[in-house]
Amino acid sequence: NKPENLNNFAVKLDTSMQQQNSYYLDLIEGKILQPLKITAIEKGGFNSYMKSVGKLGGQNKVPRLSNDRKIANELSKFKL
Structure with missing residues (x-):
């Protein structure tokens, strides 16, 4: 099922990924990974x-x- 608002879903997913992987935010801030994009x-x-x-x-x-x-x-x- 598609979320009603993809932007809100992206924020929640990004927060969850940060909680599950302590290096995730560091990789984004260090430009190793691009910020989350949902299509x-x-x-x-x-x-x-x-x-x-x-x-x-x-x-x-x-x-x-x-x-x-x-x-x-x-x-x-x-x-x-």
């Missing part, structure tokens, strides 16, 4: 992406971090 994608878009890279179902792990924009660029194809 809504169509329902089922993530599953479509995983299927397109042959990783849907089974024992495949969800990608967590990446040093490039490859995953983000692929997911942007499903942007609302």
Whole structure:
């Protein structure tokens, strides 16, 4: 389900990430990471992406971090 307000959701998620990882804010302030940006994608878009890279179902792990924009660029194809 899409949050009613993506900006409010982004603030809450950012706060949660700071609480879970003590280095998160340091990485943003040091310009190692860019600040959190949320882009809504169509329902089922993530599953479509995983299927397109042959990783849907089974024992495949969800990608967590990446040093490039490859995953983000692929997911942007499903942007609302």
